[in-house]
Amino acid sequence: MTSLTILGTAAPYPLPDRPCSGYLLQGGGARVWVDAGPGSLAELLRHTSLDRLDAVWLSHLHLDHIGDLLNAYYALSYGHLPSRAVPLPVYAPAALATRLAGFFEQPDADFVSDVLDLQSLSDGHKLQLRGLTLTSRLVEHGIEAYGLRAQAEGASLAYSGDCTPCTALDELAADVDLLLCEADVDAPSTVHHTPEDAGSLARRAGVKRLVVTHVGPALSPEGATARAAEMFGGPTVCATVGETLSPW
Template sequence: MSDGALRLTVLGCATPYPAVDNPCSGYLVTSGDTKIWVDAGTGTLGPLQRHARLDELDAIWISHLHADHAADLLTAYYGALYADVSLAAPISLYGPPGIADRLAGFLTNTATRSPIESAFAVTELHDKHEAAVGSIDLTTRAVEHGMAAFAVRMSSGGRSLVYSGDTAPCENLTALAADCDVLLCEADVVDGSDVHHTAEQAGDTAAAAQAGRLIVTHVGRALTFAEAAGRAATRFDGEVDYASPGTTYVI
């Protein structure tokens, strides 16, 4: 697509392990020719290739280092260096502190460190980190997930998408999502949690932020996607949808 619209494609949103027809958390966000892989959960590299090769990505952005959001970085490393991909330069990788050493530790059990930097040009995230990737501006905030974890606001052409990553409701997420066009918010748990949203809390966050639209994602297995969206809609008067794997949303 080259019309400049901001688009969100759901590669997968299952938790904590892939479903038969739904990989773990992963999204492709595009605007014009800019392509960003947002979270690389288990199984998402496969559907990513329906839309972009690894050497066509402008960046990868990782919310936190749990496997259901980051595991496919390991296979992406092999794909980028040892298969049919020819990188002109390492892929820009934005992720939590320590992400490079974490990947290197998984990839080798010897004293020789895996050459992570041959595949990825790593930038460690921090609260209020800002970056421009092609036509998309990214603003990151630290969120509450019991570990280093981040949410991101992605803006292009006057439109904005906020992705919660994994987090309990928190002031940083609400502030980041203020007046956004779309809030893509996790709804992992049925009861309260200090590291996740319920579907109702996702609705509360969208309402507090005055988001234009809410898309619930990362729905735990105790609820169907439709049930989670219905529960969120009891707390948010705007449009509510659920992240449907393979679907592209125009923002």
């Protein structure tokens, strides 16, 4: 059965009971932690453990999407957790290695290789994890950033990551069963979606269901969801921490 569990939705910093971006994606027998915003690891551990993950997938390198990867490294290295047979694959922009090395004041990121297997994303990158297919596309966010399309068991899901409306995201979202889209800003932006942008994308792409997430501090999640729903005209819900949507 496919499922999406919401681990965090806040931007650009965590709030009480609302971590930053993080999602547990399951399908085809695989489990993937999609984005690892601050606070999302604790929520992930309510539902699974790091040794049971098949991969981590990070859309871009802003702190509100990767902060808890550092905590995952510490957990795997020093936390006396169930051991993994192999290091945990982490798919992310290539500069992640440099970020980790700088944070830990190391010459390179080789020091994490015993627990984390860093793999670089690229436009059109395709990954097969058991019965789950992940396709990444380069989207427009002012830095290297990726949107995601997941397919398993005859179902499909698209995730915007953080970006402004763009052709690549339209292609990822085309006819998906579930679109998980940010609605960060109140007015048109060169780096983020407004609620109306999210609703327009859902309508334009012909998606079956829209889930609004990553709502910034200038908006309320409920208000942003209502605005997106009005533009979409189809089933629209607000991403809520702890909720599992199944199937996609």
